Amino acid sequence: MTTHRDHPVLGRFNSAFFQVMGGYLDRHMRQHKAEVFADLPGTVVELGPGVGANLRYLPPGARLIAIEPNRHMHARLRRAARAHGVDLEVRSIVAEQVDLPDASVDAVISSLVLCSVGDPEAVLREVRRILRPGGRFSFVEHVVAEDGTGTRTAQRLLRRPWAWLFEGCSCERDLAGVIRSAGFGSVDLQPYRIRSPFLPFNTHIAGTAVTASATVPA
Template sequence: MAFAIFILRLAICILAFPMYLLNFLGLWNWICKKCFPYFLVRLTVMYNEQMASKKRELFSNLQEFVGPSGTLSLLEVGCGTGANFKFYPPECRVTCIDPNPNFEKFLIKSIAENRHLQFERFVVAAGENMHEVADGSVDAVVCTLVLCSVGDPQKLLREVHRVLKPGGAFFFMEHVASEPSTWNYFWQQVLNPAWYLLFDGCNLTRETWKALEQASFSKLKLQHLQAPLSWELVRPHIFGYAVK
């Protein structure tokens, strides 16, 4: 199997040579940062339609983590276009972080469509370095389809733990590597190098649940599922929450 993966990866790399050349010249990242938000705004509509029930289930107990102020303070890491906003409870105070400043205009649109929320601010920063967010300052952190693309998931989770108030919760929904010895796993391995560039750093083969299990949360509720998505490659998912 390893030899077949190598040959097929080589063939795909040859076909995707222009993309690799642009990446070598340092231009591909610039193109992705400019174009990816336009692609994602369409993709998230489809994803939300197919995953709406699971998202409602995931966020159903957000209110349990409201602090003494009586209003939920929520930080969304890798907020993208604001696709999760409609699932948050009324009067929730939302701060967004994303390393791509080109998402801001899409966030503004999402904010206008979700008047039940109190939008705080948009911070341009990577999830692994959220120094603009104070220690123990938020009731909940949300991260969906983000841990697949960050450079250091463990570092991001340490940052999440730092900014959460004691008893606060981290909510996640991520696509992950498929079961080994399955055809889906085989194609994830084959396509991952090209997929990584094409989808702005997204990894098909990341076993994200292991990072969550190793993080220093006091409680972890994690479920594996086969998401009802059109793309087989990203159907393996995990979702749940972890409590500080």
Template sequence: MSGNQVCGELSNQIYVNLGKSFLGRMMVGHSSTYDKKLGDRKLSLFANLQGKVLEINPRNGSNLPYYPNNIDLIAIEPSLQMHSSLRKQAKKLGLNIDIRFGNAEWLDVEDNSVDTVVATFVLSSVPNINYTLQAILRVLKPGGRLLFIEHIPAPKGSFLRKIQNTISPIWKTLAANSHRDREIDVALENAGFTSVSYEQFQLGLFMMNQHIIGVAKK
């Protein structure tokens, strides 16, 4: 490898790291407001949880405080570093939790065994959303539900949508494979659920303004 190639790769990595640092600071600045705005919606969405509940990629456990403590919770978390803190948080909240290693496409759960799957801000970043939705359908009992909150792109033809389409490849690198132009609502409607109902709402974040919240039934 030539010296120019090495310098070029180092420069690219520096730009990527700077971009990630900037994005991280931006998201931290919005996080408290973001969580506050979503709180009431989560309370409503999770109000009737019961039985066996599977959450995909709970990360820092931001959904745990909204769960009733009479459920049997399975958490599929790909980051082993998060397992200990999730376990401690669940214990503090009085939740019965079973934390398993895996990801959204590989759910270490038996077929037709789960009453409810929870996926919040997961479907925008999975490598293949269709595989993920089929995995969810596999583990849900007949009549089971997928509860979701997700980013969706701006309306087609809008100026913001054009920006999202243009920067999507860069955004995926900076934001853990998050797709700004992924039409999650369309994917849900085409996945094979017996019904999909959701509402759109906005949170006032430039690149992540449009959201959907809803329920898909098997």
């Protein structure tokens, strides 16, 4: 079945776009990615890895379980994983319904994905479900700008063509609020701003949310 996220034309366009623009986007985000993706464990689950923008932040010899519904991303992602020496397992499913057991992983990561998923609250429920107690979700995402700013005006004006071109991506989500309300034990996140010609995209957050540790019975 062809879904919105593996549309024959837009799915291919997005795969090619992120391949071509990967280096440019990384230059804007690498300082924050290097911080929040530091010290990841040997096995990581990534939501929507696209063509592999975050492979370079994984530890040497890492195993990556990739939750990537756009099949047009897969060949590039596999090639990039081979080049980075990452042991890749691709699951062509959405992050709202992950086929991994409860409390089975130590780390989940995402970049520029919670803007695109159909239901960010459901995705974060799944992230909490699959993480072990004390496990971490590390993210770099673009978010809604403050009211009254030029970026916010650009987001309002461009939201429809933006969502069409980037397969459902919303430039108007308060993802800091969504992550803070998702029931993690702790959330540490930082807003930051990039300067790019893609105006609706310039307001970001980066951070880590940690699931509550299991309580030891007295």
